[in-house]
Structure formats: C-alpha cells, structure tokens
Amino acid sequence: MGTYVRLLIHGVQGSEVADLCLAELARLQEVFDRFDESSEVSQLNAQAGAGWVSVSEDLFAVVQTSLEVAQASGGAFDPTVAPVVDLWGMREKDGRIPDHSPPDAASIGALLQRVDYRQVEINPRLSQIRLPEGMQLDLGGVAKGYALDCLLRLLEDHGVQSALIDLGGNIRAVGKKPDQTSWRIAIRHPRELDNLFAVLPAADQAVATSGDYQRFFFWQGKRHGHILDPRRGYPVGALSSVTVIAPTGVLSDALSTAAFVLGPEDGKALLESMPGVEGVFIDQQ
Ligand code: AMP
Numbered sequence: 547m548g549t550y551v552r553l554l555i556h557g558v559q560g561s562e563v564a565d566l567c568l569a570e571l572a573r574l575q576e577v578f579d580r581f582d583e584s585s586e587v588s589q590l591n592a593q594a595g596a597g598w599v600s601v602s603e604d605l606f607a608v609v610q611t612s613l614e615v616a617q618a619s620g621g622a623f624d625p626t627v628a629p630v631v632d633l634w635g636m637r638e639k640d641g642r643i644p645d646h647s648p649p650d651a652a653s654i655g656a657l658l659q660r661v662d663y664r665q666v667e668i669n670p671r672l673s674q675i676r677l678p679e680g681m682q683l684d685l686g687g688v689a690k691g692y693a694l695d696c697l698l699r700l701l702e703d704h705g706v707q708s709a710l711i712d713l714g715g716n717i718r719a720v721g722k723k724p725d726q727t728s729w730r731i732a733i734r735h736p737r738e739l740d741n742l743f744a745v746l747p748a749a750d751q752a753v754a755t756s757g758d759y760q761r762f763f764f765w766q767g768k769r770h771g772h773i774l775d776p777r778r779g780y781p782v783g784a785l786s787s788v789t790v791i792a793p794t795g796v797l798s799d800a801l802s803t804a805a806f807v808l809g810p811e812d813g814k815a816l817l818e819s820m821p822g823v824e825g826v827f828i829d830q831q
C-alpha cells in the first residue's frame with residue numbers, strides 16, 4: 547500500500563497472529579492497489595464504460611463508504627479523483643515524489659470532466675459497480691482504514707487482548723498494554739517530524755491522520771501535497787494535518803482525507819455532523 551505497517555501484538559501467539567495480519571494485508575493489496583494491473587480495482591477500472599461488474603465484498607464495502615463520505619462532504623472526498631492524481635504525478639519513486647513542474651490549468655480542467663462520484667453506480671443486492679467511460683477509482687484515501695478494520699476482526703477472532711496496529715497513520719489499539727495501563731496514540735508534529743503535537747488516550751476507536759508531510763513535492767519553493775481538491779483539481783494547502791477519531795477505520799480514513807480538503811471550518815462542520823466522530827486540525831501556522 548505504499549506505506550509502513552507497525553504491528554505490536556502481545557500474547558503467546560503474537561508472532562503467528564502478526565504473520566496472519568501480513569497475509570491479510572497482502573490479500574487486500576491485491577484488491578485495492580490500482581498501480582497493480584492485476585488487482586481487483588484495476589480490473590474494475592479497466593471495465594469503465596462496459597457495464598455492471600460484480601465485485602468482492604471488500605471492494606464493494608470500500609466503494610460504498612467512499613460514496614457516502616463523498617456525498618456527506620459535497621465531493622471534497624471523491625474516489626474518482628484518480629485521473630487528476632495521475633496528472634499531478636503524485637506517485638512515489640524510492641519513497642518520495644520527485645520534484646517536477648505542476649500540470650497546466652487546461653489539462654487539469656479537461657480531466658476534471660472525468661471526476662464525479664455521482665456518476666458511479668452501485669447495486670448492493672448484487673454487489674455490482676458500474677463506472678462510466680473514462681472514470682477511474684483511486685481508493686488510496688480509504689483502503690488503509692478498511693484494512694485496519696479487517697486486521698481488528700482478525701485479532702478478535704484469535705482472542706488477542708492487547709495490540710496496537712498502525713497502517714501508515716491509521717491506528718487502532720486493542721485492550722490495554724500488558725502492564726494494564728492504557729495505550730496512548732500520538733499525533734505527530736507536521737513540521738517537526740521527530741516531535742509530538744499531542745497525545746490521545748486510546749479508546750475502542752480508530753484514529754487516522756491525513757497530512758501534507760507524508761507525500762508531497764516542491765516546485766519553486768511551494769509544497770504540493772498528495773491530497774487534491776477534486777472540485778478544483780489542485781492540492782489543498784490550508785492545513786498541515788487532520789486527525790479523525792471514528793468508530794471504524796474505514797470511516798476515520800475517508801473522513802480525515804475529506805476534512806483535510808474542506809479545511810478548518812467546513813471540515814469541522816462535517817465531523818460534527820457524524821455521530822461518534824472527533825478531530826484535531828493543525829493549520830500551516
Ligand atoms: P490519505 O492519506 O488517507 O489522506 O489519502 C490520500 C490519498 O487519497 C492520495 O494519495 C490519493 O491516492 C487519494 N486522494 C487524494 N485526494 C483525494 C480526495 N480529495 N478524495 C479522495 N481521495 C483522494
């Protein structure tokens with residue numbers, strides 16, 4: 547998934563369960579990695595314009611949540627943003643995006659025609675999805691959170707009492723630490739990456755952070771982060787990070803990306819409209 551994974555699992559079967567988690571992540575990567583031609587999402591993208599496609603439970607669930615958050619955020623989160631992400635060259639090589647000049651406004655405008663979550667159709671009864679021609683899904687803003695939920699289920703099935711899982715900034719604690727104190731989850735300082743901005747006591751919730759410091763490139767002194775405003779086609783710059791605490795990983799992941807695009811006021815309104823959701827916004831200053 548192009549990011550780091552940290553698994554801290556206590557108990558006699560800890561390392562075996564960790565191996566199962568890694569196998570589960572490898573399985574999910576084959577569903578959600580759109581840069582792998584043989585992945586399920588790539589196959590769905592390849593059938594854009596060709597009618598209804600039957601998909602796995604995993605792909606259906608993630609697309610469904612993506613469309614819900616897209617609607618709730620007025621399109622600030624949009625899983626069809628893929629063509630614009632590609633135009634901006636937001637792809638890492640050797641762990642970072644090489645610096646390059648931004649695309650021109652005409653090219654961005656032309657590709658925005660192909661970005662519109664309202665044109666994605668889903669059929670829950672048959673677990674089918676239909677993409678119009680030219681449309682491509684990028685589930686990078688939500689798939690890690692979904693993977694977190696899958697790992698949580700796996701830990702529960704194996705009776706794990708104490709664990710901490712971090713999938714590239716999508717974090718969930720299970721139970722307490724072995725010494726019976728609470729897990730604590732830190733929010734990293736977005737500009738002083740070795741320092742902590744705040745520490746949260748972990749409850750039975752998922753914590754996701756979207757920021758401009760993980761994936762970005764510089765051009766003529768300006769930072770261009772990997773999260774784009776799908777309505778305009780440009781990277782968003784008001785915030786340096788947003789952390790969202792939510793009942794599930796998939797929701798916290800999608801909402802953190804959405805709130806990052808919406809900014810401090812509209813982002814706060816979105817989070818306040820969702821039951822059981824809280825957030826921390828850190829601006830550029
Ligand atoms: P995250 O780190 O969860 O905030 O996700 C960022 C990733 O989501 C990017 O690398 C893109 O693949 C994708 N993405 C970028 N902008 C958006 C957006 N506005 N809506 C949905 N996905 C996005």
Ligand code: MG
Binds near residue numbers: 686687754756798802
């Ligand atoms: Mg996200």
